[in-house]
Amino acid sequence: MIPYTRPDAEKLILVLLQARAGGVHPLSLELAGAARRLAAEGDFRTAGVFFTGNLSAAAETALGTCGLEEVWVYQDERFSPFIPELHAAALVRCAETLRPGILLAGATPEGRSVAPLAAVPLETGVTADCTDLAVDAEGLLVQTRPAFGGGLMARIITPLARPQIATVRYGVLRGAEAPGKTRLRFAGAGPLPPARTRIEELAVSNGASGDDDDDAEYALVLGGGIRAREDIGLFKQMGESLKAEVFCSRILVERGWFPQSRQIGLSGRCIAPRLLITLGVSGSVQFMAGIQGAKKICAVNTDPLAPILRIADLPLICDLYQVAALFP
Ligand SMILES: Cc1cc2nc3c(=O)[nH]c(=O)nc-3n(C[C@H](O)[C@H](O)[C@H](O)COP(=O)(O)OP(=O)(O)OC[C@H]3O[C@@H](n4cnc5c(N)ncnc54)[C@H](O)[C@@H]3O)c2cc1C
Structure with missing residues (x-):
C-alpha cells in the first residue's frame, strides 16, 4: 500500500470499538463520546469499527446508540477468539478505505496489541496510554501522556503520517460518553492473512491479568x-x-x-x-x-x-x- 499523509487524510475520527462481556467495552463508549467532542473542536466526522465473531443483541444496541455518526460492523467467525494480528489486518484494510485522520483505541490489552500492529503497515506511529486528547488550531491531535517515568506530561503531535493513532487509558475519559443515534453499517471481513497465532485454550482470568477495566465502585x-x-x-x-x-x-x-x-x-x-x-x-x-x-x-x-x-x-x-x- 502507499501510506497516506496529512493532505490525503479525510477529516474523520475513527474509533476502534471493542467487545466486552457480550456487549461493548465501557472504554469504547467513552472514546466514542471523546471523539464527538474532538470532532466538534476540529470539524471532523466520526465513525467506529467493531470486529466480532457473533454480534450480540446487547452489542448491537450499544453500538447503535454510542453517538458516533456511523459504526462499521465486521462480523466474521475468524474474529473470535481474539487474535491481534487478524483484528489488526482488518483494521488496516478499514483505515485504507476510510482514510481517517485520527484513529483512537482503548489502552486495554486488546487495543494495546492491535494499534501498534496496525500502525506498522500504515507507516504511522502510536501514542500509547494517553491521559488526555485535544485538537489544536491546525486540526492536529494533541496527545497527552506521562513521560520520563511520569516526571512530566508530554504533549505529542504527529505532524505528517496518518492516521494519528492514540490509545487512551481506562477511566481518564470517564463521563465522556455522549449517547446518540448511530447508523450501523455491516460489512464482510474479506480475505485476511492466515493467522500465525493459534489459540489452544482460553483460561478464565482470576483478576491477575492487569486489565485496566476494573469497575469497582x-x-x-x-x-x-x-x-x-x-x-x-x-x-x-x-x-x-x-x-x-x-x-x-x-x-x-x-x-x-x-x-x-x-x-x-x-x-x-x-x-x-x-x-x-x-x-x-x-x-x-x-x-x-x-x-x-x-x-x-x-x-x-x-x-x-x-x-x-x-x-x-x-x-x-x-x-x-x-x-x-x-x-x-
Ligand atoms: C518509572 C517509574 C514507574 C513507577 N510506577 C509506579 C506505579 O505505577 N505505581 C506506584 O505506586 N509507584 C510507581 N513508581 C514508584 C513511585 O515513584 C513511588 O516510589 C511509590 O508510588 C511510593 O509508594 P507509596 O507512596 O505508597 O510509599 P511511600 O513513598 O513510602 O509513602 C508512604 C506514605 O505513607 C505515609 N505513612 C507512613 N506511616 C503512616 C501511618 N501510620 N498512617 C498514615 N500514613 C502513613 C507517609 O507519610 C508517606 O507519605 C514508579 C517509579 C518509577 C521511577
Whole structure:
C-alpha cells in the first residue's frame, strides 16, 4: 500500500470499538463520546469499527446508540477468539478505505496489541496510554501522556503520517460518553492473512491479568505506610466492610506483599471508582497517573505535606491504623 499523509487524510475520527462481556467495552463508549467532542473542536466526522465473531443483541444496541455518526460492523467467525494480528489486518484494510485522520483505541490489552500492529503497515506511529486528547488550531491531535517515568506530561503531535493513532487509558475519559443515534453499517471481513497465532485454550482470568477495566465502585489503596505484611488482612477486612476492592502502590509489590496485577499507577493499572480511599500512600506522580478517573478521593496520611492530601477531596491527617480500627 502507499501510506497516506496529512493532505490525503479525510477529516474523520475513527474509533476502534471493542467487545466486552457480550456487549461493548465501557472504554469504547467513552472514546466514542471523546471523539464527538474532538470532532466538534476540529470539524471532523466520526465513525467506529467493531470486529466480532457473533454480534450480540446487547452489542448491537450499544453500538447503535454510542453517538458516533456511523459504526462499521465486521462480523466474521475468524474474529473470535481474539487474535491481534487478524483484528489488526482488518483494521488496516478499514483505515485504507476510510482514510481517517485520527484513529483512537482503548489502552486495554486488546487495543494495546492491535494499534501498534496496525500502525506498522500504515507507516504511522502510536501514542500509547494517553491521559488526555485535544485538537489544536491546525486540526492536529494533541496527545497527552506521562513521560520520563511520569516526571512530566508530554504533549505529542504527529505532524505528517496518518492516521494519528492514540490509545487512551481506562477511566481518564470517564463521563465522556455522549449517547446518540448511530447508523450501523455491516460489512464482510474479506480475505485476511492466515493467522500465525493459534489459540489452544482460553483460561478464565482470576483478576491477575492487569486489565485496566476494573469497575469497582469503591476502592481501597494501600501504600508504604503499612508496617507489616501480617497487617494486610486487617485492610482486606476493611475492604470487605466497605465493599471496596483492595489495591496497592508499587512499593507493596516491591515488598512482595501484593501481585503486580493489584498495582495502581503509571506502570500498573488505572482505576476510576466512585470513591477511592488511600491509606499510607504519599501520592507520587507515577501513582497519580492511575487514579485520574476517581470521582472522589479520601486520603489518609500522617504527613501533612504528602502530595496526595493536596488533591484529596477528604484529606485526613491521621494514623491509618486508627482508621482501620473503625472497621473491626
Ligand atoms: C518509572 C517509574 C514507574 C513507577 N510506577 C509506579 C506505579 O505505577 N505505581 C506506584 O505506586 N509507584 C510507581 N513508581 C514508584 C513511585 O515513584 C513511588 O516510589 C511509590 O508510588 C511510593 O509508594 P507509596 O507512596 O505508597 O510509599 P511511600 O513513598 O513510602 O509513602 C508512604 C506514605 O505513607 C505515609 N505513612 C507512613 N506511616 C503512616 C501511618 N501510620 N498512617 C498514615 N500514613 C502513613 C507517609 O507519610 C508517606 O507519605 C514508579 C517509579 C518509577 C521511577
